[in-house]
Amino acid sequence: MDFTLRGWLSELERLGRLKTVSRQVSPVHEIAAVTLKAGPDVAIMFNNVTGYDVPVVTGLAGSRPAMAASLGLGVREMLNRFNQALNSPVPCQVEASGHQEVKSRVYRGEAVDLEKILPACVHHEFDSGKYLTAAMLITKDPETGVRNMAIHRHELHGGNKLGALLLPRHTANIFNRAEALDKPLEVALIIGAHPVVLLASQATTRLGVDELEIAGGLMGQPLKLVKCETVDLEVPVESEFVLEGRILPNVRHDEGPFGEYPRTYGPQSRRHFLEIGCVTHREKPIYHTITPATLEHLLLGAIPREATMLQLIKQAVPTTLAVHLTPSGGCRYHCVIQIDKQNEGEAKNAIFAALASSAEIKHVVVVDKDIDPFDLADVEWAISTRLQASKDAFIVAGAMGNKLDPSANDGLGDKLGLDATTPSDPQARQRFQKIRVPGVENVNLDDYFD
Ligand code: MN
Numbered sequence: 001m002d003f004t005l006r007g008w009l010s011e012l013e014r015l016g017r018l019k020t021v022s023r024q025v026s027p028v029h030e031i032a033a034v035t036l037k038a039g040p041d042v043a044i045m046f047n048n049v050t051g052y053d054v055p056v057v058t059g060l061a062g063s064r065p066a067m068a069a070s071l072g073l074g075v076r077e078m079l080n081r082f083n084q085a086l087n088s089p090v091p092c093q094v095e096a097s098g099h100q101e102v103k104s105r106v107y108r109g110e111a112v113d114l115e116k117i118l119p120a121c122v123h124h125e126f127d128s129g130k131y132l133t134a135a136m137l138i139t140k141d142p143e144t145g146v147r148n149m150a151i152h153r154h155e156l157h158g159g160n161k162l163g164a165l166l167l168p169r170h171t172a173n174i175f176n177r178a179e180a181l182d183k184p185l186e187v188a189l190i191i192g193a194h195p196v197v198l199l200a201s202q203a204t205t206r207l208g209v210d211e212l213e214i215a216g217g218l219m220g221q222p223l224k225l226v227k228c229e230t231v232d233l234e235v236p237v238e239s240e241f242v243l244e245g246r247i248l249p250n251v252r253h254d255e256g257p258f259g260e261y262p263r264t265y266g267p268q269s270r271r272h273f274l275e276i277g278c279v280t281h282r283e284k285p286i287y288h289t290i291t292p293a294t295l296e297h298l299l300l301g302a303i304p305r306e307a308t309m310l311q312l313i314k315q316a317v318p319t320t321l322a323v324h325l326t327p328s329g330g331c332r333y334h335c336v337i338q339i340d341k342q343n344e345g346e347a348k349n350a351i352f353a354a355l356a357s358s359a360e361i362k363h364v365v366v367v368d369k370d371i372d373p374f375d376l377a378d379v380e381w382a383i384s385t386r387l388q389a390s391k392d393a394f395i396v397a398g399a400m401g402n403k404l405d406p407s408a409n410d411g412l413g414d415k416l417g418l419d420a421t422t423p424s425d426p427q428a429r430q431r432f433q434k435i436r437v438p439g440v441e442n443v444n445l446d447d448y449f450d
Helices: 005-014 030-038 064-070 075-087 170-180 195-201 211-219 295-316 346-357 376-386 426-432
Strands: 018-021 043-046 056-058 093-095 105-108 136-140 147-151 154-156 161-164 185-191 224-227 234-236 241-247 253-255 269-281 320-325 334-339 363-367 393-400 412-419
Touching: 005 018, 005 043, 005 064, 030 043, 030 056, 064 075, 064 195, 064 295, 075 211, 075 295, 136 170, 136 195, 147 170, 147 195, 147 211, 161 241, 161 253, 170 185, 185 234, 195 211, 195 295, 295 320, 295 346, 334 346, 346 363, 346 393, 346 412, 363 376
Parallel strands: 018 043, 093 224, 334 363, 363 412
Antiparallel strands: 043 056, 105 269, 136 147, 136 185, 154 161, 161 269, 185 241, 224 234, 241 269, 253 269, 320 334, 393 412
């Protein structure tokens, strides 16, 4: 397989999942509007963006089948492959010289005017400005030298300046240690990569694991890197754009509001500040934007989280079959767990494991193996017919939640467990049997309708 953005776009075209737009579109709202209207089944290449020579692509892997296809897999195999990649990362290969197309064009100093170079979009009504939403930030732990890669939202602040939201995860951990020494942290932002690189960047793994090596694990071959021009970092050689710069110590700037994955705005606050010293890009580069809260955005978070959760919940309840972080819960807050229940109490243990796996999880529903956890009508049916609140629901108040949840108290929030499973006793279970019309699955209406 060709694990480059251009290779993936060719594959999308072959699958009939790539739409192109030749008419002129504005990067302010219009690209996001067309993306929303088109829905999750297509990627879109906007070839004529007002004010720019650079095309904008969105929706690279906007559905589970598309994400699975990018790994050369079926939907059901995706989580296991992700866990394999976590367990056996593949070291990267740094190209000494030769293939360096990403440096076809180099901007330094005054020439680094990000708004002129990048067709960054304004996505939502009350967003404070233009944002990079698909830029992957690569940095190195100054103590261990291990790379880290993550997506942060970056607001264009004019010229070579960017704002960023660093939630308390790995990039923030690394930066905090640099800042304690009053030192800037060198970073490289890459834009335009194959979905495996985007997916790897979202791994919910421990500090000290290089997400670029997880990309190698997903591909089954080393990711090829090239050294940056002005910072001591390496970036994927097939990137479309590379922005090299530094997060400044003891500098904060107003950032936001910004429409986020819960489909509400993250409020304005004083946040981290970057200076970009050098930008490089390929010949005729392609710019990638992710419209926030679309499935493209949500699934990138969901797949790695579901993979990690499946492992953890299986440790607690070995009969666990599937985990689904639902799109309406932002693929963060709502979790459906499917188990092949053998013993009373298993569902509640699965809920504990799910709640412990991530601070973001708020509400967990457990269903039996005759319920499809990806069919939310089926899940609601199980809640409506298999749950009595006084014994099957429980609340844990005041646990750590997520700061972007508008109903949480600055991240402090409640957890809810719903056991929608049937009794393990086979006799008692019969009362819950689903009605079924024999033969319905084999009916071809063309054989019946005149
Ligand atoms: Mn990390």
